[in-house]
Amino acid sequence: MEIPNKRIALICFSYSLGGLELSTLRLSETMCSKGMSTLLIVPPGSPFEERARATNVDTAILAPRWKYFDLATSLKLSRLLQEHRIEVAVLMRSQDINIASIASLFFPSIKLVFYQQMRSQYDKRDLIHTWIYSKLSLWISLTQSMKNEVLAFTRIPREKVTVVPLGTDLARFNPSCFNSAEAREYFALPAEKKIVCVVGRLDPQKGQDVLLRAIPEVVKEHSNVLFLIAGEETEREPGYRKYLDALCRDLGVGSFVRFMKFTDEVPKLMAAIDILALPSFSETYGLVLIEAMAMEKTIIATNAGGVPEIITNNKTGLLIAPHDEISLARALRRVLGDNELSRELARSGHTEALRRYDWNSCVDLLLNKVATL
Numbered sequence: 299m300e301i302p303n304k305r306i307a308l309i310c311f312s313y314s315l316g317g318l319e320l321s322t323l324r325l326s327e328t329m330c331s332k333g334m335s336t337l338l339i340v341p342p343g344s345p346f347e348e349r350a351r352a353t354n355v356d357t358a359i360l361a362p363r364w365k366y367f368d369l370a371t372s373l374k375l376s377r378l379l380q381e382h383r384i385e386v387a388v389l390m391r392s393q394d395i396n397i398a399s400i401a402s403l404f405f406p407s408i409k410l411v412f413y414q415q416m417r418s419q420y421d422k423r424d425l426i427h428t429w430i431y432s433k434l435s436l437w438i439s440l441t442q443s444m445k446n447e448v449l450a451f452t453r454i455p456r457e458k459v460t461v462v463p464l465g466t467d468l469a470r471f472n473p474s475c476f477n478s479a480e481a482r483e484y485f486a487l488p489a490e491k492k493i494v495c496v497v498g499r500l501d502p503q504k505g506q507d508v509l510l511r512a513i514p515e516v517v518k519e520h521s522n523v524l525f526l527i528a529g530e531e532t533e534r535e536p537g538y539r540k541y542l543d544a545l546c547r548d549l550g551v552g553s554f555v556r557f558m559k560f561t562d563e564v565p566k567l568m569a570a571i572d573i574l575a576l577p578s579f580s581e582t583y584g585l586v587l588i589e590a591m592a593m594e595k596t597i598i599a600t601n602a603g604g605v606p607e608i609i610t611n612n613k614t615g616l617l618i619a620p621h622d623e624i625s626l627a628r629a630l631r632r633v634l635g636d637n638e639l640s641r642e643l644a645r646s647g648h649t650e651a652l653r654r655y656d657w658n659s660c661v662d663l664l665l666n667k668v669a670t671l
Contacts, residue, residue, distance in 0.1 A: 301332070301334075301662065301665045301666060301669055302669045303333060303334060303335060304334065304335070304385045304386050304668060304669060305335040305337075305382065305383055305384050305385045305386070306329060306334055306335065306336050306337070306384065306385070306386045306387075306388060306668065307336075307337040307338070307339055307379060307382065307384045307386070307387045307388065308322055308325060308326050308329075308336065308337070308338050308339070308388050308390060309339045309375075309387055309388065309389050309390065309394055309398060310322045310338075310339070310340060310346070310389075310390040310391055310394065311339075311340070311341050311360070311361075311362050311391065311393070311394050311397070312340075312341070312344070312346055312390075312391060313341055313344040313345075313346065314344075314345070314346065315344075315345040315346050315349060317415075317585070318390060318391065318415055318416070319346045319349070320349075321390075321415065321464070322338070322390045323338075323349055323350060323353060323355075324657075325661065325664075326338045326350075326353065326355045327353050327354065327355060328657070328658070328661050329661070329665070330354060330355050332661070332662075332665070334665070336355055336356065337355075337356050337357075337358060337382050337384060338350050338353075338355045338356065338357045338358070339357075339358050339359070339360055339375075339378065340357060340358075340359060340360075341359065341360065341361050341362070342359040342360075342361055347359060356382075358378055358382075360374060360375060360378060362394075362397055365393065365396070366396055366426075367396070367400070368396075368397055368400075369400065371397055372397050372398075372400035372401040372403075372404070373401070373404060375397060375398065375401040376401040376402070376403075376404035376405040376408075377404075379401065379405055379408055380405055384408065385407075385408070385409060386408070386409045386410075386411060386435075386668050386671060387408055387409070387410050387411070388411045388412075388413050388668070389410065389411065389412045389413065390413055390415070392412065392414070392416070392418065395410075395412055395430055395431070395433075395434070396430050398410050398433070399429075399430045399431075399432075399433035399434075402433045409435040409436075409668075409671040410433055410434050410435055410436075411434065411435060411436045411437075411438060411668060411671070412434055412436075412437050412438065413438045413664075414437065414438060414439045414440065414444060414448070415440060415464070415582065415583070416582055417444055417447060417580070417582045417603060417604075418447065418448075418451065419447055419451060420451060421451050422451055422452045423451065423452060423453050427452065428452075428453045431452055431453065431454050434454070434458065435458070435671050436458055436460065436667060436668070436671060437454055437458055437459045437460070438460055438461070438462050438664065438667065439459065439460070439461050439462075440461070440462070440463060440464050440582070440583045440604060441461065441463070441583065441603075441604035441607045442461055442607060443603065443604055443607060444461075444582070444604060445459050445460070445461050460667055462660060462663050462664045462667060463654065463655060463660055464583060464585060464588075464655075464660060465588070465654075465655040465656050465657040465658075465659065465660035465661075466585065466588045466589050466592055466651075466655055466657055467657045468592055468651065468652065468655075468656050468657065470565055471564075471565050471568065471589050471592035471593050471651075472565075472592070472593075473569065473592075473593050473594045473648070475565075476565065476566060476569035476593075477569070478569055478570060481566045481567070481569040481570035482570045484566060484570070485558070485561075485566075485567065485570055487524070487526070487556075487570050488524060490522070491522050491523060491524045492520070492522060492523045492524070492572045492573070492634060493523070493524050493525075493526055493570065493571040493572050493573070494509075494523060494524070494525050494526065494571070494572065494573045494574075494575055494630065495525075495526040495527075495528060495567070495571040495573070495574055495575065496509055496525075496526070496527050496528065496529070496574075496575050496576070496577065497528045497529060497564065497567070497574065497586050498528075498529045498576075498578070498586060499529045499530060499531065499560075500527070500529050500530060500531045500538045500539050500542065501531070501535075501538060502538060502579075503578060503579050503580060504529075504577070504578050504579075505577030505578050505579055505600070505620065505621075506527050506538075506542055506577070507541070507542060507545055508577040508620075508621060508622070508623050508626060509525060509527070509575055509577050509623075509626065510525075510542065510545050510546060510549060510551060510555065511545075511549065511623035512623040512624075512626040512627035512630060513525055513549065513551040513554055513555070513627075514549055514550070514551060514627075515623075515624070515627035515628075515631070516627050516630045516631055516634070517551070517554055519631055519634075519635065520630075520631065520634045520635070523554060523634065524554065524555075524556060525551075525554055525555045525556070526555075526556050526558060526571065527542070527555065527556070527557050527558065528557075528558040528559075528560070528561065528567060529558075529559075529560055530559055530560045539557070542557075564586075564589060565589070565593060568589060568590055568593035568595055569593060571595060572595070572596065572640075573595065573596045573597070573598065573630070573633060573634075573640070574586070574587070574590040574595050574596070574597050574598070574599075575597075575598050575599070575626070575630070576597070576598070576599035576600065576605070577599075577600055577618075577620070577626060578599075578600055578602060578603075578605075578620070579600070579602060579620045579621060580602050580603050580620070581599075581600070581602055581603040581604065581605050582603050582604055583603070583604045583608075584599065584603070584604065584605050584608060587599060587605065587608050587609060587615075588608060588651055588655045590647070591608075591614065591615075591647035591648060591650060591651035591655070592648065592651040592652075592655070593648075594644045594645065594647065594648040595644055595647070596615070596633050596640045596641075596643050596644045596647075597609060597614070597615035597616070597643065597644075597647060598615060598616045598617075598618065598626065598629045598630065598633065599615060599616075599617060599618070600617070600618055600619065600620040601617040601618065601619065601620075602620045605617070609647075610650075612643075613643070613646050614643065614646045614647040614650050615643055615647060616629045616632070616633065616643070
């Protein structure tokens with residue numbers, strides 16, 4: 299199906315450069331590659347702007363001053379959108395909806411779309427949020443559980459809320475393009491051990507400590523295992539890494555654990571490991587799960603947030619309760635002790651990734667939703 303070419307702006311007033319910002323860059327580049335007239339609006343003097351300028355996407359800068367009722371910035375935004383003859387503005391952060399909503403007063407023909415990638419369980423049925431959200435033509439959530447929360451905690455009409463999953467680049471996350479032994483050599487990982495890996499920032503919500511607490515029970519039966527924790531602390535929030543180091547010493551599991559800094563070469567890292575563990579307490583989506591599925595890896599994850607909509611227990615992975623190192627240890631022992639089960643979970647996950655989470659197909663679905671406005 300051919301998608302009508304709408305003039306689209308992606309708006310993200312973030313000064314960070316994390317998953318949300320990288321997703322915005324990737325989405326804008328894909329839209330351009332599909333022939334969409336795309337404008338990316340970002341704040342000046344940020345790492346985000348620097349990365350945006352390095353793309354082939356038309357980029358404009360705008361600097362909001364206030365969180366709410368920033369009339370000057372809203373007026374500038376409306377003029378910018380009109381100058382570029384934008385038909386649809388896609389807002390990538392909830393914080394930016396208010397600026398765009400006020401801007402729409404000066405540019406009534408603009409269609410506003412919120413692309414929700416973070417959960418929100420705060421009650422926003424007050425008059426201010428109700429007015430701000432009334433200016434949205436469409437609200438896109440990543441999962442059904444996120445959509446249900448939107449309907450419960452806002453006054454957005456049901457017909458304006460839809461679900462479009464976030465996919466991944468299946469050509470990049472293609473297991474046939476990698477050699478496990480070479481990947482392990484690249485990351486200086488042992489060739490002879492089973493490797494269980496957690497990928498994500500070092501943060502208490504990510505549950506790396508739960509994995510460490512599970513290790514003593516696991517190594518009683520399976521001592522030839524390395525537990526790899528890949529990621530770095532949240533910027534300007536130090537302390538958790540020291541806590542994890544101390545916990546390793548207290549538990550006596552230091553010889554089984556290795557910490558590794560964040561890497562952009564996630565597909566190669568996935569090629570090097572055997573099992574991906576996601577012990578998060580509350581995971582909005584878990585894109586790393588889809589990446590691991592695409593790379594045909596065995597997955598153990600908590601049944602929190604949007605994870606159960608991605609992983610089917612005992613079919614495409616094993617699901618456990620959050621904060622439960624006993625269940626995590628039991629699940630790890632189960633897959634480490636049953637190679638056929640581990641392979642079958644990985645194969646089923648790979649099939650599911652190919653069926654549901656191709657990046658280009660997901661972007662086409664998003665653009666089709668936008669084209670109906």
